Amino acid sequence: MKAQYTKDIKAIIKQKDLRLFCLYHKICLKNLLCTKIFHIPTKKFNMFGFTAYYDSLNAFYAQFVEIFIHHSYYFESKTERPLIVDCGANIGMSSLYFKYLYPGSVIKCFEPSPDSFITLRRNMDRNKISNVQIHNKAVGNKTGDVDFYFSTKCKSCTGNSTNKTKVNLAKHKKIKTGMVKLSSFKFDIDYLKLDIEGGEGEVIKDLAEHNLLEKIKIINLEYHPCENNSLSEILARLEKARFHYVIKPSPIGKTLLIECVRQNN
Numbered sequence: 001m002k003a004q005y006t007k008d009i010k011a012i013i014k015q016k017d018l019r020l021f022c023l024y025h026k027i028c029l030k031n032l033l034c035t036k037i038f039h040i041p042t043k044k045f046n047m048f049g050f051t052a053y054y055d056s057l058n059a060f061y062a063q064f065v066e067i068f069i070h071h072s073y074y075f076e077s078k079t080e081r082p083l084i085v086d087c088g089a090n091i092g093m094s095s096l097y098f099k100y101l102y103p104g105s106v107i108k109c110f111e112p113s114p115d116s117f118i119t120l121r122r123n124m125d126r127n128k129i130s131n132v133q134i135h136n137k138a139v140g141n142k143t144g145d146v147d148f149y150f151s152t153k154c155k156s157c158t159g160n161s162t163n164k165t166k167v168n169l170a171k172h173k174k175i176k177t178g179m180v181k182l183s184s185f186k187f188d189i190d191y192l193k194l195d196i197e198g199g200e201g202e203v204i205k206d207l208a209e210h211n212l213l214e215k216i217k218i219i220n221l222e223y224h225p226c227e228n229n230s231l232s233e234i235l236a237r238l239e240k241a242r243f244h245y246v247i248k249p250s251p252i253g254k255t256l257l258i259e260c261v262r263q264n265n
Helices: 002-015 018-037 057-069 093-101 114-126 200-209 231-240
Strands: 044-047 050-053 083-087 106-110 132-135 137-139 144-151 172-180 189-194 216-223 243-249 256-262
Touching: 002 018, 002 057, 018 044, 018 057, 044 057, 050 093, 050 114, 057 093, 083 093, 093 106, 093 114, 106 137, 114 132, 189 200, 200 216, 200 231, 216 231, 231 243, 231 256
Parallel strands: 083 106, 083 189, 106 132, 137 172, 189 216
Antiparallel strands: 044 050, 144 172, 216 256, 243 256
């Protein structure tokens, strides 16, 4: 915990952002008092002109740190209305961040968890977010119903997956959810975010097989090691589609973030 705090403070100091410094300590204190000490239910947090709703304060805290402190999804766009596809949208923190960066952006969200999707819709509706489409679907290499495994402890937390080798089956329950293929959407994408807990390899393969990686300018991919999700195969397909990439550790976890920019954008 101390190491994470030090890392976060260094990131904030580098940005010289007093408002961010205050928000960070406000949520740290709220998380400590409400989650760790007194166990007080809390469901929302005001930040950057948004009211963020959540089911788990601890999970929200981790997303806030990764997205708004360390800017894991920051990108530069040549247009004020970039088309962003948010796969693994969870409760919508990344989409709020994209709207903070580019208010005119057009966002398509995909989130398979029924509980996360309810909160995602609440965050988009209550904040009056325009030009956003939300889909209660997983993305992968097939269409139709698939098994989805969610934590019995926190249904809307990150880490739930359609890949059963990614989860601890003793601590997860199974339901059915719909799955779609991104290759069925024939649109150019300015920014593709893939945080789908072990399904990223299947999505990259599907896009590559339909020659659609060439229609994407930037990909931010969180890699989760598990069966049928080969990192070497993912990177080979990205290289073939003329992507340059940088691999770095996640600022809050043990996963890898792969930032990819296609040449000659």
